[in-house]
Amino acid sequence: MSTDSKRKEKAVVYKQQQIATGIYDMWIDTSLAQQAKAGQFISVYTQDKSALLPRPISICEADKVNNRLRIVYRIAGKGTDEFSHYKAGHKIDILGTLGNGFPVDRAAGKKVCLMGGGIGIPPMLQLAKSIKESGNAASIDIVVGYRNNELFLSQELAEYGNVHIATEDGSVGS
Numbered sequence: 001m002s003t004d005s006k007r008k009e010k011a012v013v014y015k016q017q018q019i020a021t022g023i024y025d026m027w028i029d030t031s032l033a034q035q036a037k038a039g040q041f042i043s044v045y046t047q048d049k050s051a052l053l054p055r056p057i058s059i060c061e062a063d064k065v066n067n068r069l070r071i072v073y074r075i076a077g078k079g080t081d082e083f084s085h086y087k088a089g090h091k092i093d094i095l096g097t098l099g100n101g102f103p104v105d106r107a108a109g110k111k112v113c114l115m116g117g118g119i120g121i122p123p124m125l126q127l128a129k130s131i132k133e134s135g136n137a138a139s140i141d142i143v144v145g146y147r148n149n150e151l152f153l154s155q156e157l158a159e160y161g162n163v164h165i166a167t168e169d170g171s172v173g174s
């Protein structure tokens with residue numbers, strides 16, 4: 001099978017932690033890391049067989065050296081609540097990688113401005129990292145919006161560009 005086609009795979013939770021209220025950060029061991037592109041997503045199957053459809057979650061980071069993908073998700077309903085209880089070593093079924101990904105090449109020579117809010121922020125991390133590593137962009141600004149002062153991923157984003165923060169409650173930024 002080609003290495004860049006989508007496939008269903010048994011992955012293993014490497015680690016998981018809560019990083020904000022209702023927001024979880026999970027690394028999983030999976031060979032799909034090799035083909036992952038910024039902006040793609042995986043579908044994660046629940047063990048509750050009454051929930052037939054897998055839950056789409058964006059790739060937050062891909063570690064090709066260690067064959068790991070990172071996903072960051074908010075508990076929205078039954079499926080994501082189930083995921084939040086997984087511990088290291090837990091086996092999960094995933095399908096991926098899905099979607100076309102972001103056109104990282106288009107950043108070449110440009111002043112790049114990435115913008116996202118809330119649970120739209122996680123895929124921006126791999127995007128910012130990929131653009132920075134390409135070394136092609138003239139500059140990278142990252143505008144992120146949060147509900148409050150729980151600024152998950154903002155420090156990591158700052159490794160790849162100038163981060164500008166706004167919050168709904170005005171506790172940070174403007």
Ligand SMILES: Cc1cc2nc3c(=O)[nH]c(=O)nc-3n(C[C@H](O)[C@H](O)[C@H](O)COP(=O)(O)OP(=O)(O)OC[C@H]3O[C@@H](n4cnc5c(N)ncnc54)[C@H](O)[C@@H]3O)c2cc1C
Pocket residue numbers: 041054055056057058059072073074075076077078079080081119122123
């Ligand atoms: C391409 C893509 C990428 C995504 N990436 C991410 C990501 O990186 N991180 C992330 O957190 N999320 C992401 N999502 C969203 C994520 O897929 C959903 O939050 C997840 O599928 C919800 O599944 P669940 O089983 O937890 O919730 P569900 O049980 O499916 O419920 C979802 C929401 O609908 C409400 N709901 C359910 N049933 C009803 C009803 N009968 N009446 C009214 N309301 C109802 C629930 O209360 C809940 O708020 C992405 C979605 C897509 C399409």
